[in-house]
Amino acid sequence: MxxxxxxxxxxxxxxxxxxxxxxxxxxxxYSLPRHxxxxxxxxxxGSNQAELFQELPGYERRSWIRLLAPDDVADLIQExxxxxxxxxxxxxxxxxxxxxxALLAYAEDEAGGLMNSRFARLRPEMRVxxxxxYLRAQSKAQIETIxxxxxxxxxxxxxxxxxxxxxxxxxxxxxxxxxxxxxxxTILDTLDQEEIGKVFSQQNYLALPVVDGDNVMxxxxxxxxxVETMQExxxxxxxxxxxxxxxxEPYLDISLFSMIKKRAGxxxxxxxxxxxxxxxxxxxxxxxxxxxxxxxxxxxxxxSGGNSGSQATTLIIRxxxxxxxxxxxxxxxxxxxxxxxxxxxLILAILGFIRxxxxxxxxxEYYVYIAxxxxxxxxxxxxxxxxxxxxxxxALKKVGxxxxxxxxxxxxxxxxxxxxxxxxxxxxxxxxxxxx
Amino acid sequence: MxxxxxxxxxxxxxxxxxxxxxxxxxxxxYSLPRHxxxxxxxxxxGSNQAELFQELPGYERRSWIRLLAPDDVADLIQExxxxxxxxxxxxxxxxxxxxxxALLAYAEDEAGGLMNSRFARLRPEMRVxxxxxYLRAQSKAQIETIxxxxxxxxxxxxxxxxxxxxxxxxxxxxxxxxxxxxxxxTILDTLDQEEIGKVFSQQNYLALPVVDGDNVMxxxxxxxxxVETMQExxxxxxxxxxxxxxxxEPYLDISLFSMIKKRAGxxxxxxxxxxxxxxxxxxxxxxxxxxxxxxxxxxxxxxSGGNSGSQATTLIIRxxxxxxxxxxxxxxxxxxxxxxxxxxxLILAILGFIRxxxxxxxxxEYYVYIAxxxxxxxxxxxxxxxxxxxxxxxALKKVGxxxxxxxxxxxxxxxxxxxxxxxxxxxxxxxxxxxx
Numbered sequence: 116m117x118x119x120x121x122x123x124x125x126x127x128x129x130x131x132x133x134x135x136x137x138x139x140x141x142x143x144x145y146s147l148p149r150h151x152x153x154x155x156x157x158x159x160x161g162s163n164q165a166e167l168f169q170e171l172p173g174y175e176r177r178s179w180i181r182l183l184a185p186d187d188v189a190d191l192i193q194e195x196x197x198x199x200x201x202x203x204x205x206x207x208x209x210x211x212x213x214x215x216x217a218l219l220a221y222a223e224d225e226a227g228g229l230m231n232s233r234f235a236r237l238r239p240e241m242r243v244x245x246x247x248x249y250l251r252a253q254s255k256a257q258i259e260t261i262x263x264x265x266x267x268x269x270x271x272x273x274x275x276x277x278x279x280x281x282x283x284x285x286x287x288x289x290x291x292x293x294x295x296x297x298x299x300x301t302i303l304d305t306l307d308q309e310e311i312g313k314v315f316s317q318q319n320y321l322a323l324p325v326v327d328g329d330n331v332m333x334x335x336x337x338x339x340x341x342v343e344t345m346q347e348x349x350x351x352x353x354x355x356x357x358x359x360x361x362x363x364e365p366y367l368d369i370s371l372f373s374m375i376k377k378r379a380g381x382x383x384x385x386x387x388x389x390x391x392x393x394x395x396x397x398x399x400x401x402x403x404x405x406x407x408x409x410x411x412x413x414x415x416x417x418x419s420g421g422n423s424g425s426q427a428t429t430l431i432i433r434x435x436x437x438x439x440x441x442x443x444x445x446x447x448x449x450x451x452x453x454x455x456x457x458x459x460x461l462i463l464a465i466l467g468f469i470r471x472x473x474x475x476x477x478x479x480e481y482y483v484y485i486a487x488x489x490x491x492x493x494x495x496x497x498x499x500x501x502x503x504x505x506x507x508x509x510a511l512k513k514v515g516x517x518x519x520x521x522x523x524x525x526x527x528x529x530x531x532x533x534x535x536x537x538x539x540x541x542x543x544x545x546x547x548x549x550x551x
Numbered sequence: 552m553x554x555x556x557x558x559x560x561x562x563x564x565x566x567x568x569x570x571x572x573x574x575x576x577x578x579x580x581y582s583l584p585r586h587x588x589x590x591x592x593x594x595x596x597g598s599n600q601a602e603l604f605q606e607l608p609g610y611e612r613r614s615w616i617r618l619l620a621p622d623d624v625a626d627l628i629q630e631x632x633x634x635x636x637x638x639x640x641x642x643x644x645x646x647x648x649x650x651x652x653a654l655l656a657y658a659e660d661e662a663g664g665l666m667n668s669r670f671a672r673l674r675p676e677m678r679v680x681x682x683x684x685y686l687r688a689q690s691k692a693q694i695e696t697i698x699x700x701x702x703x704x705x706x707x708x709x710x711x712x713x714x715x716x717x718x719x720x721x722x723x724x725x726x727x728x729x730x731x732x733x734x735x736x737t738i739l740d741t742l743d744q745e746e747i748g749k750v751f752s753q754q755n756y757l758a759l760p761v762v763d764g765d766n767v768m769x770x771x772x773x774x775x776x777x778v779e780t781m782q783e784x785x786x787x788x789x790x791x792x793x794x795x796x797x798x799x800e801p802y803l804d805i806s807l808f809s810m811i812k813k814r815a816g817x818x819x820x821x822x823x824x825x826x827x828x829x830x831x832x833x834x835x836x837x838x839x840x841x842x843x844x845x846x847x848x849x850x851x852x853x854x855s856g857g858n859s860g861s862q863a864t865t866l867i868i869r870x871x872x873x874x875x876x877x878x879x880x881x882x883x884x885x886x887x888x889x890x891x892x893x894x895x896x897l898i899l900a901i902l903g904f905i906r907x908x909x910x911x912x913x914x915x916e917y918y919v920y921i922a923x924x925x926x927x928x929x930x931x932x933x934x935x936x937x938x939x940x941x942x943x944x945x946a947l948k949k950v951g952x953x954x955x956x957x958x959x960x961x962x963x964x965x966x967x968x969x970x971x972x973x974x975x976x977x978x979x980x981x982x983x984x985x986x987x
Contacts, residue, residue, distance in 0.1 A: 126736055129753050133875040158754050254719040261716055262698045279715070280697055283690040300562055316782045317565050318594050319775040321757060338774050339755040342781065346752045349785035350869055356792060357865020357959055358858055366870035367880065371887060375894040378862055382933075385858050386899050390906055392850035397913065403846055407839050410846045414828035414967055417850055418857070422794055422821050422960040426814055429793020433786055434802035439569040444803065451807060458811040463822050470826055477833065497818075523793055523959040524858040531850055 125151065129158055133365040141170060153182060160343065161190030162364075169199065177206045184257060185211055186231040186340070189218040226311055227304040229344065230325040230334030233257055235264040237291050239274055244287035250279060263322050265332055266295050273301065273324055273332040301326045304333050311336065312345040313438050352436055355517065356429055358385065358524035381522070388528040392417075392535055399539045406550040408478050409542055412489050413535070419463055419493055420500035420534040421527030427452055427504030428526045432519050435508060445509045449502065456501030460494035467493050484545045492534075492541040499537065500530040561587065565594055569801040577606060589618060596779065597626030598800075605635065613642045620693060621647055622667040622776070625654035662747055663740040665780065666761040666770030669693055671700040673727050675710055680723035686715060699758050701768055702731050709737065709760055709768040737762045740769050747772065748781040749874050788872055791953070792865055794821065794960035817958070824964040828853075828971055835975045842986040844914050845978055848925050853970040855899055855929055856936035857963030863888055863940030864962045868955050871944060881945045885938065892937030896930035903929050920981045928970075928977040935973065936966040 128143060135143070144152055144167055156164060156179065164183075168191060171179060180188060180203060188207065192200050192215065204212055214232045221227030235253050237246050250261045264282075266275045275295030285294050300318070302311060302325045314323070315338050322337045351361040360377040362369055369377075396403070403410050431448060434440040440448060471478060471486035478485050504526045508518035543551060564579060571579070580588055580603055592600060592615065600619075604627060607615060616624060616639060624643065628636050628651065640648055650668045657663030671689050673682050686697045700718075702711040711731030721730050736754070738747060738761045750759070751774050758773045787797040796813040798805055805813075832839070839846050867884060870876040876884060907914060907922035914921050940962040944954035979987060 126754075130749075130874060133873075134877065134880060251719045254716045261719075280690045283687045283697075312782075313566075315775070316778045318562075321773070321775055337757070338778060339751070339757055342752045342774060342778060345778065345781060346748075346785075346873065349782075349789070350873065353785070353789055353792060353865060353869045356789060357862050357869075359862045359866060362866065365873075365875040366866055367875060367883065367887075371890050371894075374887070375891055378859075378891065379895055379898050382855070382858055382862070382895055382899060383902065386851075386855055386902055389851045389854050392854075393847050393906075396847040396850065400843060400847070403839075404843050407836060407843070407846075410839055410843075410849070411829050411832040411836070413846070413849060414832065414853055414971065415822075415825045418825050418828075418854075418964065418967055419818070419822055421854070421857075421963070422818055423814075425960050426793050426795045426818070429789060430795060430798065430802055433789045433793075437569075437782065437786065437801075438566060439801040439803060441570065444570060447803065451803075451810070454807050455811055455814065458807075459815055459818055462815050463818060466819065466822055470829075524861050524963075527857070527960075527963070528854065531854055535850065 125154055125158070128155060132159065132163060134367055137166065140167065157182060161187065162194040164191045165194035168203075169195065176203070180206050181208070181211075184231060184259070185214040185233065186218060186229070186334075188215045189228070190223075192219065193223050221304065224308040224344070225304070226302045226306040226308075226325045226336060227333060229308060229311065229340055230304070230336050231259040231340075232334040233259055234324075234332075234335045235261045236332075237264045237266050237277065239266050239268065239290075239292035239295070241291045242287065243282050243285050243289045243291065243294065246277070246291055247279075247282050247287075250282075259335055259337060260322060263335070265324055265335075266291055267332055271332055272330045273299065273326055275299065276324065299324065301330075302336060303328070308341075308344045309348050309436065312341055312348060315341045316345070317438075348436070352432065352519045355519040356432060356522050358382070358522040381524070385524055385528045388525075389531065391532045395532060395535045395539075399535075402539060402542070402551055406542075406546060408485055408550075409488075409539075409546075411478070412485075413538070415467070416489060416492055416496060416538050417531045417534040418527070420496035420530040422500075423456065423459055423497045424500035424504035424526035424530045425523035427455070427501045428507055428521045429523060431505050431508045432521060435512070435518050442509065442512060445506070448505055448509070452501045452505040453498070456498035457494070459501065460497030463497055464490035464493040479550075481546070481549050484549055488538075488542040488545045491545070492538040495537045495541065496530070496534045499533060500526070503530055503533075561590055561594070564591060568595065568599060570803055573602065576603065593618060597623065598630040600627045601630035604639075605631065612639070616642050617644070617647075620667060620695065621650040621669065622654060622665070622770075624651045625664070626659075628655065629659050657740065660744040660780070661740070662738045662742045662744075662761045662772060663769060665744060665747065665776055666740070666772045667695040667776075668770040669695055670760075670768075670771045671697045672768075673700045673702050673713065675702050675704065675726075675728035675731070677727045678723065679718050679721050679725045679727065679730065682713070682727055683715075683718050683723075686718070695771060695773060696758060699771070701760055701771075702727055703768055707768055708766045709735065709762055711735065712760065735760065737766075738772060739764070744777075744780045745784050745872065748777055748784060751777045752781070753874075784872070788868065788955045791955040792868060792958050794818070794958040817960070821960055821964045824961075825967065827968045831968060831971045831975075835971075838975060838978070838987055842978075842982060844921055844986075845924075845975075845982075847914070848921075849971070849974070851903070852925060852928055852932060852974050853967045854963070856932035856966040856970040858936075859892065859895055859933045860936035860940035860962035860966045861959035863891070863937045864943055864957045865959060867941050867944045868957060871948070871954050878945065878948060881942070884941055884945070888937045888941040889934070892934035893930070895937065896933030899933055900926035900929040915986075917982070917985050920985055924974075924978040924981045927981070928974040931973045931977065932966070932970045935969060936962070939966055939969075 192203050254261050262279045264277050275297045277295045302323050304325050304327050322335050325333045354361045358381050468486050468490040475482050507521040512518045628639050690697050698715045700713050704710055711733045713731045738759050740761050740763050758771050761769045790797045794817050904922050904926040911918050943957040948954045
């Protein structure tokens with residue numbers, strides 16, 4: 116389209132925003148005419164807004180922060196350094212300030228912190244024609260949507276919902292309480308954002324009402340807010356699965372020092388775990404001296420356990436995050452993983468057996484026994500890796516930790532240590548009196 | 552709320568649905584009164600709908616499939632076995648059948664396959680009052696939303712958009728072409744669902760128009776449809792990062808045989824890769840015989856490389872999926888990872904050095920040289936792991952493969968093999984003439 120160049124360049128800027136340096140961002144922001152700068156500002160997320168907001172001269176801040184809806188103001192303020200926050204709150208009109216303060220009382224990642232407190236309200240005794248005019252009038256106000264209208268009693272308790280579309284579809288003289296939908300899906304104000312994501316992804320809602328424990332309506336959450344948080348949750352899980360703390364910032368934004376800090380923690384823990392392999396190997400030093408050939412297959416054997424464990428833990432972590440697998444399913448998962456582990460272990464054992472038999476003599480005269488040792492321990496180690504990897508997320512969740520902390524490298528390290536013990540025990544059994 | 556028991560039990564069923572066996576699902580579905588069974592059916596996703604649909608007696612199928620909007624029918628049909636598909640299409644009224652056929656012509660994961668072809672249309676010369684009445688009348692039709700209305704010229708080309716809210720806010724005698732928004736964000740009908748997810752998560756749209764290359768409007772995509780596909784995309788990426796094919800079905804739904812098949816492929820590839828470690832170890836057999844102490848640290852050294860590589864690859868894969876890092880950023884990423892890899896390598900090297908020095912004599916009289924060999928190779932291997940892990944997703948994308956195929960276990964295996972070579976080379980340098 117010819118007349119869309121402006122919007123498309125805005126979209127390009129937004130798409131490129133995460134890859135820009137801070138100086139480049141400022142440069143673009145200041146180079147735009149006010150109207151376009153406002154469009155850009157409104158489209159950025161809270162942390163990018165906060166970054167620009169802090170750069171603005173003091174006398175300009177008020178008009179910029181007042182552009183935003185209360186939930187967006189709350190997001191922006193949460194991203195500001197602590198000592199700037201009250202200063203920013205002072206810039207708001209008293210009504211909005213109260214609303215923002217109420218939102219800030221909730222944690223950022225629970226329903227109360229995500230919701231918009233400005234929604235369309237109707238009284239149950241209104242007629243449909245009145246309700247339509249009333250919503251029409253409210254369309255000028257700063258409310259999130261007029262397409263869903265919530266019916267509240269005199270104590271602000273939620274009684275039902277009507278859509279504007281339903282109002283259009285009904286006789287104008289009917290009364291709201293007759294036509295409203297009363298079997299409602301509601302979200303409790305303390306519900307955590309990951310759970311909210313599940314509710315929205317399981318069913319196709321555009322907006323849901325947030326209520327407190329007494330069913331008093333507090334605000335609404337629209338699906339477009341949830342999209343952002345869902346991406347964030349998936350990112351956190353993926354980063355943890357990869358064996359790092361969640362970065363919390365775009366990859367190219369985070370400073371090198373912070374990034375090393377977030378990554379070094381887990382790597383050090385894993386390294387300390389791996390030190391046990393050195394201790395174990397030390398215990399089996401005698402065996403290795405007698406049969407150096409055993410050492411040849413150590414990397415192969417232990418990493419097969421690590422790989423199958425990584426696989427299992429990742430599948431379970433994701434299935435838990437999606438609500439496909441719950442705590443009480445642990446037994447079913449265990450049964451499945453015993454089956455998978457056995458099957459996968461046998462497949463690798465056969466491959467390993469063939470490979471050693473083919474090379475044969477290269478591994479000395481007792482190569483058949485070596486092949487047996489490697490294959491049998493592969494079955495044991497893969498089975499053990501699969502079971503450990505699948506059960507660890509349950510164990511972590513049980514003690515109140517994040518299942519995603521059972522990262523692929525964590526499981527791999529755990530299985531490496533025990534894998535060595537399995538390998539040397541099996542080798543002992545087959546090679547006792549021959550090589551050992 | 553007292554009158555909400557029904558809806559809440561529906562919600563519970565939906566939440567539990569993925570964990571039910573097929574028999575349990577049928578039992579619940581048939582036990583519900585028609586109205587509730589319809590609610591349930593409408594709320595299920597395409598594959599669960601298809602499963603129940605196939606179980607229905609032939610004479611009931613028509614009324615069930617006709618409950619659905621064209622885009623949902625298309626989803627259901629895509630989930631049916633090939634030979635049932637045309638039979639199901641026959642059950643539709645001719646208008647819907649045409650629409651569904653048009654949708655089926657698109658791949659399931661591109662915009663054309665996700666969109667709803669029934670949207671509210673306005674002509675540019677309409678007056679606002681006419682437009683409101685027209686939308687009001689359309690509110691009874693099976694269109695996705697009346698809250699966004701698209702202005703099309705006589706060739707069905709998209710000219711602009713107005714929201715119902717804007718119409719409410721304007722003088723009734725104004726003409727649509729004067730008030731419509733013309734700087735539109737549109738989605739091309741061939742755009743892939745991952746890209747669509749990015750557009751929606753970067754900005755807060757509730758719906759976007761889908762157009763073909765000539766700007767002819769084809770349909771709309773609403774954010775609630777995107778939520779589902781975004782979860783699917785994240786799941787696929789996570790499963791691949793964990794070193795398995797994407798399962799494509801909920802964990803507890805997939806048959807044990809299919810699951811082993813999806814997991815065995817990668818494990819076998821990785822195993823074959825790991826076989827190179829055995830070959831490499833064979834090459835260094837002489838060194839190990841002379842200095843068995845070297846073997847002690849093999850698992851420690853190579854898995855440190857694997858862990859740092861897993862970390863790096865996971866961070867980059869996710870950053871790419873979110874659009875935070877693009878192909879042209881590879882140089883910046885390389886520079887960052889050289890820094891991170893060096894930093895992380897040094898940290899682990901110091902830990903390793905201290906550990907060996909503390910145990911000292913246990914590793915023989917030349918333990919200082921052993922400590923040096925281990926530490927220096929740690930720096931090299933971690934640096935190498937980090938760089939390999941971060942660059943591999945770029946390389947895969949460059950040759951047209953999915954960057955997520957650079958799974959944590961894949962990178963770990965790659966780095967294991969090269970890590971051994973680095974370790975023995977460094978050891979050679981420090982121990983030449985002493986132990987070797």
